[in-house]
Amino acid sequence: MRYFLGVDGGGTGCRAMLVDAGGRLLGQGLAGPANIMSDAQAATEAIMEASLQALQGRPPAEVSACLGIAGARISGAVGWLGPRLPFGRCRVLGDGEIAVAGALGARDGIVVALGTGSLFTRQLAGAFASIGGWGPVLGDEGGGAWMGRQLLARVLRAQDGLEPETPLVRRVLQRMGGAQMVVGFARSASGADFAAQVPEILHAGDDPLAQAILAEAQAHVEAGIARLQTDPALPVIFAGRLGSLLAPRVTRWPRAEPLGSALDGALRLARAP
Known part of the structure; x- marks a missing residue:
């Protein structure tokens, strides 16, 4: 293969990057x-949209691709998605697997991926x-969609x-046009739509509701890490849009810095034999 494509697909967006055999960036x-x-x-x-942007007209048949896609394991897409795509070689994985490949390389550790969803690997x-x-309906506790749903609920x-009316409550009701509009929004909202509410939580300072939601998210994150920890403790790496924001709240275990991003991990696996 002449070209190597990494794709990081999550609940908020999809990114792609193309390099040549020497690792030189060709397109994004x-x-x-x-x-x-x-x-x-x-x-x-x-x-496909992100991939074709990265390819910039280069033939997909000459591409070795690795796709890390949210929901790929649960949906079975690791088996059926690759053959539907035009790449010469295509490996489909869950988004957590490329996050680990990018963050840890060959090292031992725990990667906490917090974006629209949440995954602990x-x-x-x-x-x-x-x-x-497990997705925004029944799981992904501590992730952006979960936090957004908690805020609106x-x-x-x-x-x-049933709960105090804090300044954050009043701002949300004013922004959305009242309680009925909140319900109407939630009826058709996607995980990404709920996650879009998170900046309002993060910018609310010491508002009691914002702090309560952040504390609950922290508790879920700590429970996930504790379930995977060993003795002696493994270093924990936080990844994803929310990872760096929640990381300072979690201090029970040693921390490590990621070697690279999830997209770096996808490229690393795309170039693997």
């Missing part, structure tokens, strides 16, 4: 959400173990007088 692409479990057709379209002596990543509870 960016497209919309690519959670294959939530919407297989839209995810496939986003993967341990690499130990070449063996992998993962928990979480608790705003409605405050509207009913």
Whole structure:
């Protein structure tokens, strides 16, 4: 293969990067959400859009691609997606696997991937173990979609007088046009739509509701890490859009810096024999 393509597809967006055999960057692409479990057709379209941007007219048949896609394991896309795509060689993995490849390389450790969703993966002596990543409806605790849902649900509870009406509650109700509009938004919202509410939590300072949601997210993250930890403790690496924001709250275990990003991991695996 003359070219190597890495793709990182998550619930908020899809990124692609193309390099040559020497690792020289040739092109990049960016497209919309690519959670294959939530919407297989839209995810496939986003993967191809980002990939074709990166290819810049180069023939897909000369490309060795590695795709790390949210929901790929749960949906079975690791088996059926690759043959539907035009690449000369195509490896489909879960997004957690490329996050580990990018962050750890061959090292042992635990990678906490926090973006729209959440996934906890341990690499130990070449063996992998993962928990979480069950999607925005039944799982992904501590991730962006979960935090956004928590915000809106608790705003409605405050509207009913079951929780305090904080400044954050009032801002959300004013921005969205009242409780009925909150419900209307949630009825058709995607995981990415819920995750888009997170900046309001992060910018709310010491607002009691914001702090409560962040504390709950921290508890979920710590529970996931604890489930995968060993004795002696493995270093923990935080990845994803939310990872760097929640990392300072988690201090129980040794930390390590990532070697690279999930997209770097996808490229590393695309170039592997």
